[in-house]
Amino acid sequence: MKSRDTFLLYAPYLYLSRQEGRAGYRLFVAIRKRAGEEVSPVLAAEGQPAVYEAGLTAIRFSVSALPDASEEEACDFFLMDFDLEPEVRHPSGFDPGSWEVKVEVEVKGPGGKTEPLAYSNMMPYIDADTRPAPERQPGFAPAYNCPYVYLAQQTPGTDTGASSLFHPHVLLAPKGYRLSDQQDRLIATSPGNGVFESILVLSRGDDTLEDDSFAPFINPARLKVNTETYSDSGQAEGNFAVTVVFMENEAEAEAFRNQELPALSRGLLDMEQASAGNTSSGNGAPEPVNTVRKAKTRNMSSRRNRPRSIDSRFMV
DSSP: OOOOSOOSSOOEEEEEEEEESSSSSEEEEEEETTTEEEEOOOOOOTTTTTTETTTTTEEEEEEEEETTTTOOOEEEEEEEEEOOOOOHHHHTTOOTTEEEEEEEEEEEEEGGEEEEEEEEEEEGGGEEEEEEOOOOOOOOOOOOOOOOEEEEOOOOSTTTOOEEEEEEEEEOOSEEEEEEEEOEEEEEETTBEEEEEEEEEEEOOOOSSSOOGGTTTTOOOGGGGGGEEEEEEESSOEEEEEEEEEEESEEEEEHHTTTTTHHHHHHHHHHHHHHHTTOOOOSOBSSSSEEEEEEEEESOGGSSSSOOOOTTTTTO
């Protein structure tokens, strides 16, 4: 099978977490673009970047070339975060199990004409990280040590018996922790039914960025999950989860990573239960260090039986 890209231009990688001590969520967005391009939120008619409607919080971005942009191929990241309050906007009807966040990116060609190239990512509120959102950093810093995720789908051709193929994508910006050269541990829970998991085990220490072109994130090629493909022969909705585990040192990280699957699953469950009520440190890692930060993507918009579109309240 032909190898796939380990990262995608223009795709909205997302990390969603609960606000600490109050209602609401915080959404972190990372979009890789060319250096001669700018990314701008497309404001709704009310002048706000987020539209709240029945069951959906919609955000749209536009990518366009800067004036006098060169033809260089260098890339960088556009980073932004949003405070979302679906519970406040809909106090009597909010259901995290059915409400979702959808982020769409449209790319404009010469003359500002919108090209057919567009990416979208949808994440249910119920899949938000149970750990509180990390503290805000100065400027447009990422959510350190938190998994930004994007799930791409390759639909089958005319063969109705073919399975949909899914390409998981993860970005990670380490701070105060490092990723071992052993990379990540993958759990193919039920790959034929579109269920796939990735476990990233970090240990305390600095992770030097060998390739500055991906700063502030590590090179996605270092994560095995960014090279994997799995299928869904059923509802074609897909289910992709990422769990980041924090360990005190590399010896503990290696021991945890090399466990057999039953012991690994029990360890993750114990950590999730132990982490309840603990607060996060400023670099995104929960305290104490033997806890888990978890984020998921599933039921992406391109695989839903009832597709949701961003409405006409956005200004063009």
